[in-house]
Amino acid sequence: MLCTIETFDMATRQSRVVLRSEALLEAPNWARDGALIVNGEGLLHRLAEDGLSVIDTGDCDLLNNDHGLSPDGAWLAISDKTETGKSCIYVLPADGGTPRRVTQGVPSWFHGWSPDGARLAYTAVRDGQFAICTCPVAGGEETRVVTSAHHYDGPDYTPDGQWIWFNSERGGPASDLWRVRPDGSDLQQMTRGERVEWFPHPSPCGRHVLYLSYPEGTEGHPFGRHVELRLMPAGGGAPETLVNLYGGQGTINVPCWAPDGSAFAYVRYTEPQESPCPV
Template sequence: MPKIPEPDRRNPWYRDNDQSILEVFDVSAGTRTVLKEFDYLIEAPNWSPDGKFLTYNSSGRIYRFDLDTRESHEVFTDFVTRCNNDHVLSPDGCSIAVSHGTKEDGQSRIYTVPLTGGVPRLITPLAPSYLHGWSPDSKTLAYCAERGGEFDVYTIPVNGGEETRLTDAPGLNDGPEYDSAGEYIWFNSVRSGLMQAFRMRADGSEQTQMTFDEEWNTWFPHISPDRKLVVMLSYHKGDLEPWEHLPHKNVALRLMDAGGGTVRTIAELFGGQGTINVNSWAPDSNRFAFVSYRIREH
């Protein structure tokens, strides 16, 4: 694994020297394929429902990456130019919901915008709010939000309105995303001591722990479109606090059946924050996209 230069050890969030490798993992073959390398930071690929393109964020903007040409084009988002790595495509692939640090206070709020470009629509006036899921019926967004000093999972109608709190366990509850049937929301929570994967009914009931790792902090369980597999990002226990999701770490991508059971490591890489923050499964449920990193030496 690459050695982290001294300036980055002092500040793990300094990422001006990051180089990004956009990759695809094929579950059946167990292989990694590099799509493109970037001499700068990109994060959090989404795979389009039609299988033709990915989206990712970079320098506060959203980009569309064509899988045939392997060329990127910026999505016009007007005044929304501080997008972070929490963004999700609509079920029809025509719109994207983004989390943007608003001008008035710099805190993250959720907006929707046509993928062809347009004027964004504010969905969550309250902040901070970090988007992770869009219901398959297109009616609801799921997100992590801090309210009153607690980070919990919330949902809100896609056109805005009153938000609904789904979790209330102490500590961080994050990364909520719907399965393709809209039956369950998967998320990660630190309530057991280490960060683990959980799922619950879409109404917040039956909150169930799905991973029981003793040596890993597991983040962002992403369920495949066929609802059979879940891929997760895991940090080695002791590398960071359970509630931290840092860049510049030796991490693992791990896979399990959606019904639970054994979790197996399928890839090791240098990354963390930005690698697989949001669901990036291909519609064939056999491939997913992710980003690994290296640090440019000077």
Template sequence: MTEASADTGMRPRELAPGQRTCVWVAGTDSAPPRLVHETSHLLLEAPNFGPDGRSLLLNGAGRLWRLELGDGRAAEPKEVPLHGVPPINNDHVVSPDGRHVYLSGMDGHLYRAPLSGGAGTRLTGEDGSLHFLHGIGPDGGTLAYVAIPRGTGGGPGRLALMPAEGGPGRLVDTGDGHLDGPEYAPDGRWILFNSEAFTTAPGHAQIVRMPAGGGPLERLVDSETVDWFPHLSPDGRFATYLSFPAGTLGHPADLDVTVHLVSTEDWRTPLRSFPLFGGQGTLNVNGWSPDSSRFAFVSYPVS
């Protein structure tokens, strides 16, 4: 979810003078991360792997882009042509069957479009909420999103579920505190997200999960950092998440942050950690490859 998008009509982010977009792919092994694309012309965010494992989908300038991967640097990104879809933010997911991409528009609504491009369909109605997409069930039938009442200027987010074909959503009780990034586990048993329910410190998000059918929250990470956006690998063995400095409010851009790789058997002990300058746009959506061997993220260094 974009930091200012609790009010519709926001503009896409842009690179600051001297700033670059750096798109990285790292593995679950010990090899160093690979810089696959670098540009000082377009701020790209939130990579999803395509279903073939050979491309990434990213948003930038309110549009969706495909970045083809090779053995070296990737080629220049190509726009995925979408019709009937407003400018999008960095909340987008690929359907399990690889046919569609689900998108959050900057108008606060959710959309579905063919992954190869084409006409989009609005899925959400005028229910008084802004909708920020983050997850889709493994059977492709349910979307998990964050609902925020319109006109609140960024009030607490609430977990909501809705049919992937469109229709009314329903709120899920997750207790007190803002949450974000709800995403289904690959087996469909859990929904993971970051929540402030376990603390009274403002903004102190921690990684949690809850049964997909509803139930108490289980805290997966207990840290002094502000932790956002848990993403599980397709085989369920690994996860990534993003840590902000203690005391951070929300998930802003342009901070020293860390991408963590963990085993889902031990969330508290990172297997690998990647410090970088970024935050917003670095790891908002699930960036795992279909074979669970690699994941993508973005940094925004300033010269």
């Protein structure tokens, strides 16, 4: 399978291919030095001008694609199931090193850092229900920000720390985008429509939210669909479609903005071609 890691320039509204790969790579983060962090085959990789290199994650070698850099770029949060068989969240130096486990409850899937770098936001299953949770990076008591008998995913903080955006189908059969205060108050539904919306990422300037949009009727967030990358005003309103592509799972699961907000990164996959009918 061919995938391409691409960047989208917000000023020119143009995409640029950074890497073509036969390996399955997913979920780019953008480091402060311009490198991208991606995962593939259970490991994390750093993509810089000299190519791909593996990041040392110690004993954690069953990583999923939920990972992200701290606001100062010094730390990586990862989600790995090596220790327990279910996803746990760990942090380690951004250049690699020994992971330190943060979440005791499982499963837990990382999705965002608070702007001050003090807390992590993540998706979890607790008492048989999905939840959006936060906890101190240093370890400590978990806060269930919102939970109910619905699916919740993709929490990401706004740059001022006043909101956590996420996606859920709690408002109807299709997944929409929501936001909530970190203390669980003022829950607001931000999209309503026939399409299926996932993985909102507020821009560093705080004015926009980038997200993945699936066609009507899509269940979950599958790989291998014709999807759109959309941009909407942070206060709500009509979205702009920036990119049409073949992707889905792995395209923008985690925060993918450049630190200055000038661009974002994503993964596109090659659509399988039907074999010609035999003559």
